[in-house]
Amino acid sequence: MKKQNLFPSIVLIGFGLYFFLQQTNFQIGFPIFIWPTVLFIVxxxxxxxxxxxxxxxxxxxxILLLGLGVHFHFVQNTNIQLDHIGVIILFIALGYFLRYQKTKNGLFYFWLFLILALIQLFYDKFMEWFGVFEDKSLNFTSLWPIILIIAGAYLFFFRRK
Known part of the structure; x- marks a missing residue:
C-alpha cells in the first residue's frame, strides 16, 4: 500500500480554516490571526x-514548530515572559522524547536537551539553590556558548552512527 502524504492536505485545510475564520471575524477571546498560528498549523x-x-x-x-506556535501565542497573550532559547531547547527535548517512544532511539538527546533547557530557563534559581554567588567577571552565562559549541562538535564528530 502506498504511503499517503497528508502534509499538503492538512496545511491547505489549516490555512483554509485560518483565512475563512479571519474573513468571518471569528473571535475566541485572544487573537488567533497572527504569525504563530502559521507555525502551529505547519x-x-x-x-x-x-x-x-x-x-x-x-x-x-x-514538535518544535507546533511548540513555537503555542509558545508565541502564550507570550503575546500573557504577561509571563519566558526565555525563548530555553523554551526552544525544551521543545526539542520533548520532540526527542516523543521520537524515543516510537523508535527507542534518541533518549540520550532527550536528556541532553532537557538538562540544557532547564539550565537555561532556571539558571538564576539553580544558583540560589546551590548558594553560589556569581563573580560577574566570569560566570556560566559567559561560558554557555562555548559549552554548546563543544557539545555540538563532540556529537557531530564522535557520536555519529
Missing part, C-alpha cells in the same frame, strides 16, 4: 504526517 500538519506515515524522524521538527 507543526500540526508535520506531526500528523510523521505519525500517519510512520516517519518518526519528523517528530522533532514538528
Amino acid at each position: 507543526g500540526l500538519a508535520l506531526l500528523i504526517q510523521s505519525y500517519s506515515s510512520k516517519d518518526f524522524e519528523m517528530i522533532v521538527p514538528s
Whole structure:
C-alpha cells in the first residue's frame, strides 16, 4: 500500500480554516490571526504526517514548530515572559522524547536537551539553590556558548552512527 502524504492536505485545510475564520471575524477571546498560528498549523500538519506515515524522524521538527506556535501565542497573550532559547531547547527535548517512544532511539538527546533547557530557563534559581554567588567577571552565562559549541562538535564528530 502506498504511503499517503497528508502534509499538503492538512496545511491547505489549516490555512483554509485560518483565512475563512479571519474573513468571518471569528473571535475566541485572544487573537488567533497572527504569525504563530502559521507555525502551529505547519507543526500540526508535520506531526500528523510523521505519525500517519510512520516517519518518526519528523517528530522533532514538528514538535518544535507546533511548540513555537503555542509558545508565541502564550507570550503575546500573557504577561509571563519566558526565555525563548530555553523554551526552544525544551521543545526539542520533548520532540526527542516523543521520537524515543516510537523508535527507542534518541533518549540520550532527550536528556541532553532537557538538562540544557532547564539550565537555561532556571539558571538564576539553580544558583540560589546551590548558594553560589556569581563573580560577574566570569560566570556560566559567559561560558554557555562555548559549552554548546563543544557539545555540538563532540556529537557531530564522535557520536555519529
